[in-house]
Every structure is written in structure tokens, then in C-alpha cells.
Amino acid sequence: MQQCQLTIPAVIYAGQDSVNKISEIIAKEDAKSILIFTDKGLHERGLCDDVIKACGQVPYKIIDDLTPEPAVEDVEHVIAEVGMEKADLIIGVGGGSVMDASKLVSVIVGADYNLRDLLKDSSIARKQIKTIMVPTTCGTGSEATCNAIVAIPEEETKQGIVNDGMIPDYVILDVNMIAKLPPQIIAATGVDALAHVVECFTSKKATALSDTYAKEGACKIFHNIKQAYNNADDMQAKSEMMIGAFYGGVAITGSGTTAVHALSYPLGGKYHIAHGVSNAILFAHVMAFNKDACADRLAQLCDAVYPELSAKSVDEKADYIINEIASIVKDTNIPVSLKEFGVKDDDLDFLVDAGSKQTRLLVNNCKELSLDDIRNIYKKVM
Known part of the structure; x- marks a missing residue:
């Protein structure tokens, strides 16, 4: 057999109500501050409620203005919104766009490079903040990959940024999150x-x-x-x-x-x-x-x-x-x-x-x- 490699998330929880495992993860990681990434539609429909509940008394900030199929400027806006805010854990609740943006933030905030640098050379990325991915669709696979896709408007196309540092640390596959998916x-x-x-x-x-x-x-x-x-x-x-x-x-x-x-x-x-x-x-x-x-x-x-x-x-x-x-x-x-x-x-x-x-x-x-x-x-x- 030829030599091969597979790099996957360290811990995967699957099954109905597995989103409740987030509280155990927070305790295990001794997280003192949490960033939750999602979009307004999911937030308004209550799909983040159980995630917020799992945070308990740990301070959290919700970023819910992520755009579908985000462009470079959209991700840069999110990174600027987060700023230098110290976070011990990132939770991405959404489809591929939300999870990709979450993974990019996890390797950029606190680093000495920016998104434009990664577009030129993604090999320099290093994980800065651990991540939990909670998919709310049944398709993108972003919760498992080291990839993030961004649109580049000036070239009217998209580009993938690929680096093992973006492999999520935890994944929650809870069917409740797609129960009402159109x-x-x-x-x-x-x-x-x-x-x-x-x-x-x-x-x-x-x-x-x-x-x-x-x-x-x-x-x-x-x-x-x-x-x-x-x-x-x-x-x-x-x-x-x-x-x-x-x-x-x-x-x-x-x-x-x-x-x-x-x-x-x-x-x-x-x-x-x-x-x-x-x-x-x-x-x-x-x-x-x-x-x-x-x-x-x-x-x-x-x-x-x-x-x-x-x-x-x-x-x-x-x-x-x-x-x-x-x-x-x-x-x-x-x-x-x-x-x-x-x-x-x-x-x-x-x-x-x-x-x-x-x-x-x-x-x-x-x-x-x-x-x-x-x-x-x-x-x-x-």
C-alpha cells in the first residue's frame, strides 16, 4: 500500500442532543472567554440557544453578521470586529461559510500575518485558538477539513486556503441542528x-x-x-x-x-x-x-x-x-x-x-x- 495520511478532527460527537457536549468541552479546555460565530437567520431561529446555554457562566461574544459565500473583505471585517479580544475557544454554528470564516479567525487573530498573506502562502498559518464546529447543514464538510474558501471579487472567482492548522479540534454532529432545514x-x-x-x-x-x-x-x-x-x-x-x-x-x-x-x-x-x-x-x-x-x-x-x-x-x-x-x-x-x-x-x-x-x-x-x-x-x- 502506498504511504498516505489523513488528518481529522481530534474529537467528534454525533447523535441527537450531542450539542450538549459543548459544556464538557468548555470545562475540559478551561475556557474563560468564547467567540460564537453564526449568521443572523440561525441566531434568530434559536439554533444557537443550546450553544449559548452550554457556555454557562463563561463570557461569550456572538458574531452573527457573517455573509453567505464570504469575500475577502467580509472575513477581514469579521477579524476586525473580533479585534484583539482574548478568546480561548471559537464555536462555529452554521453552514460552510460560517465554519470557514470561524476557521480563518482561529488561525489569524493574534498572529503576525493576515488573510491576504494566507492567500499568497497558506503554509504559514498556525492555530491560535481552538475550535468547535457545529454544522447546521448536511453538506459542506467544512467541519472536517483544513480548507476555507473565500471569494475574491476583483478576480470574480474563489480561492481555497488550505492548512492543517484549520482542522477543527471538536465537531458536533447533532441532527437537531438540521431538523428544520428547508x-x-x-x-x-x-x-x-x-x-x-x-x-x-x-x-x-x-x-x-x-x-x-x-x-x-x-x-x-x-x-x-x-x-x-x-x-x-x-x-x-x-x-x-x-x-x-x-x-x-x-x-x-x-x-x-x-x-x-x-x-x-x-x-x-x-x-x-x-x-x-x-x-x-x-x-x-x-x-x-x-x-x-x-x-x-x-x-x-x-x-x-x-x-x-x-x-x-x-x-x-x-x-x-x-x-x-x-x-x-x-x-x-x-x-x-x-x-x-x-x-x-x-x-x-x-x-x-x-x-x-x-x-x-x-x-x-x-x-x-x-x-x-x-x-x-x-x-x-x-
């Missing part, structure tokens, strides 16, 4: 999580360790996403989605996403299409393009998720996975055309140029993409 958010974040596991399993950097999490995450997500979307009361399906999303995040730390995510970044950066939606639009088309280079891997994934299809050929199994991806996107009513978001044919040159620059992820793709290949994929979703 179906469209379950769909978008769920397909994002599905992209994580499929991309990681077919990545050039896939390893025996990342494969384990990617396959198990795929089983959970393929079998539960439609049920979680269609039945608001199915807490078991939602719980499986939450665990599957976490596994997808773990797989990212050992392998890495590929062309689906690479080509989606300009869609979020310029047109502000939600991350999960932009991935969903491209997902099946990118995998169809990749098929001749990873049919065996897609077939292995099919064997893990749908063992009843084991007698089918490699080609049939690969097609089955790709068709299931397209079916999930269709059945969860995610838009499949960029035209719905105001993208015009004249924008193709920008998209091709911006997408081709996402080399951090494109190098993971099992098949090299030429500029014409990228253009043809975008054309398919216009």
Missing part, C-alpha cells in the same frame, strides 16, 4: 457532499484511507438524500446525511476534490450561485467527461453503494452512478441551466479562463482538461 438547502448541500465523496474517490490523489470515508459517505448520501429532501420528519435520513457529509469532508483532507469544484468556483465568484447549486449543475457532466479515465473507480463505487448491481459490467456500473447523480439533481429540483442565473453565451470566455486557473483542484482530476474541454462542459449547462 428542502432546497438539504438538496444543495447534500449534492455538494455527494460531489465530495465521488470526486475524492476518483481523484488522482485518492488513497486507501480517503477511499474508506468516500465509499461510506457515498453509501449514506446516495441512499438518503431523496428521503431527507422529501420527508421533513425523517430524522434518520437526515442523520445519515449529516454523517455522510462529515465523511465527505474527511475524504477531502486525504484526497481532494477535482474538476466539479474547480469549474464551479467562477460561478460562485462572479454570479453568486450558491456553492452546492453550482456543483450540482456541473456534477454529472464532469463525471461523464471523466468516465473513460475512471470507469473502474466509478464501478468500484457502484459495487459499494449498490451491491445488487455487481453482475453488471464496469461500463454499466459507471453509467449507473453518473445517471443516479443526474437523477438526484433532477428529483431535488435543483436548477440545471446557467441561463437561470443570468449567465450568457458571451460569458463563456471568462468562465473558461477562470475555470482553467483553478489548478489546485484540476491537478487532482483523473483526466486532463484542455481549454476546449472546459468550454464544452460549460456549454452543456448553458
Whole structure:
């Protein structure tokens, strides 16, 4: 077996009411001051109430003005808002944007570098404050990764900052946090999580360790996403989605996403299409393009998720996975055309140029993409 590495959060609590474990963590860390990051919608709906209760008598400050899909300036604003305030613990309660911002704050506040420095060289980051991540969606996987994504408006795209210092110290996977999640958010974040596991399993950097999490995450997500979307009361399906999303995040730390995510970044950066939606639009088309280079891997994934299809050929199994991806996107009513978001044919040159620059992820793709290949994929979703 080739040498490989997997860096994951030190402690993970999962199960209904596991958010109550936060009080034990605070005591264990002897925290004297806490920063809670969230967004106003979650705060107003009471999703932070149990977290606040767990703080007990320990002073805390809530930062709830985080923006969705934050740009560099948004994160800098949050860092300035925190200022030099001494904190022993950061708790991120939210989706990927909240958790990414929380992780960035955890390595920047008190450090001798800033966010712009990390955009140039993320290797210099070092954890300054320990973190607890409490996801409120079932898809981003940010609670498991050493990644944080920020939009760069002047380039009309996004960039990932990657450093092991951003691996959360504690993770809380409490299904209560997604009990009332709107179906469209379950769909978008769920397909994002599905992209994580499929991309990681077919990545050039896939390893025996990342494969384990990617396959198990795929089983959970393929079998539960439609049920979680269609039945608001199915807490078991939602719980499986939450665990599957976490596994997808773990797989990212050992392998890495590929062309689906690479080509989606300009869609979020310029047109502000939600991350999960932009991935969903491209997902099946990118995998169809990749098929001749990873049919065996897609077939292995099919064997893990749908063992009843084991007698089918490699080609049939690969097609089955790709068709299931397209079916999930269709059945969860995610838009499949960029035209719905105001993208015009004249924008193709920008998209091709911006997408081709996402080399951090494109190098993971099992098949090299030429500029014409990228253009043809975008054309398919216009």
C-alpha cells in the first residue's frame, strides 16, 4: 500500500442532543472567554440557544453578521470586529461559510500575518485558538477539513486556503441542528457532499484511507438524500446525511476534490450561485467527461453503494452512478441551466479562463482538461 495520511478532527460527537457536549468541552479546555460565530437567520431561529446555554457562566461574544459565500473583505471585517479580544475557544454554528470564516479567525487573530498573506502562502498559518464546529447543514464538510474558501471579487472567482492548522479540534454532529432545514438547502448541500465523496474517490490523489470515508459517505448520501429532501420528519435520513457529509469532508483532507469544484468556483465568484447549486449543475457532466479515465473507480463505487448491481459490467456500473447523480439533481429540483442565473453565451470566455486557473483542484482530476474541454462542459449547462 502506498504511504498516505489523513488528518481529522481530534474529537467528534454525533447523535441527537450531542450539542450538549459543548459544556464538557468548555470545562475540559478551561475556557474563560468564547467567540460564537453564526449568521443572523440561525441566531434568530434559536439554533444557537443550546450553544449559548452550554457556555454557562463563561463570557461569550456572538458574531452573527457573517455573509453567505464570504469575500475577502467580509472575513477581514469579521477579524476586525473580533479585534484583539482574548478568546480561548471559537464555536462555529452554521453552514460552510460560517465554519470557514470561524476557521480563518482561529488561525489569524493574534498572529503576525493576515488573510491576504494566507492567500499568497497558506503554509504559514498556525492555530491560535481552538475550535468547535457545529454544522447546521448536511453538506459542506467544512467541519472536517483544513480548507476555507473565500471569494475574491476583483478576480470574480474563489480561492481555497488550505492548512492543517484549520482542522477543527471538536465537531458536533447533532441532527437537531438540521431538523428544520428547508428542502432546497438539504438538496444543495447534500449534492455538494455527494460531489465530495465521488470526486475524492476518483481523484488522482485518492488513497486507501480517503477511499474508506468516500465509499461510506457515498453509501449514506446516495441512499438518503431523496428521503431527507422529501420527508421533513425523517430524522434518520437526515442523520445519515449529516454523517455522510462529515465523511465527505474527511475524504477531502486525504484526497481532494477535482474538476466539479474547480469549474464551479467562477460561478460562485462572479454570479453568486450558491456553492452546492453550482456543483450540482456541473456534477454529472464532469463525471461523464471523466468516465473513460475512471470507469473502474466509478464501478468500484457502484459495487459499494449498490451491491445488487455487481453482475453488471464496469461500463454499466459507471453509467449507473453518473445517471443516479443526474437523477438526484433532477428529483431535488435543483436548477440545471446557467441561463437561470443570468449567465450568457458571451460569458463563456471568462468562465473558461477562470475555470482553467483553478489548478489546485484540476491537478487532482483523473483526466486532463484542455481549454476546449472546459468550454464544452460549460456549454452543456448553458
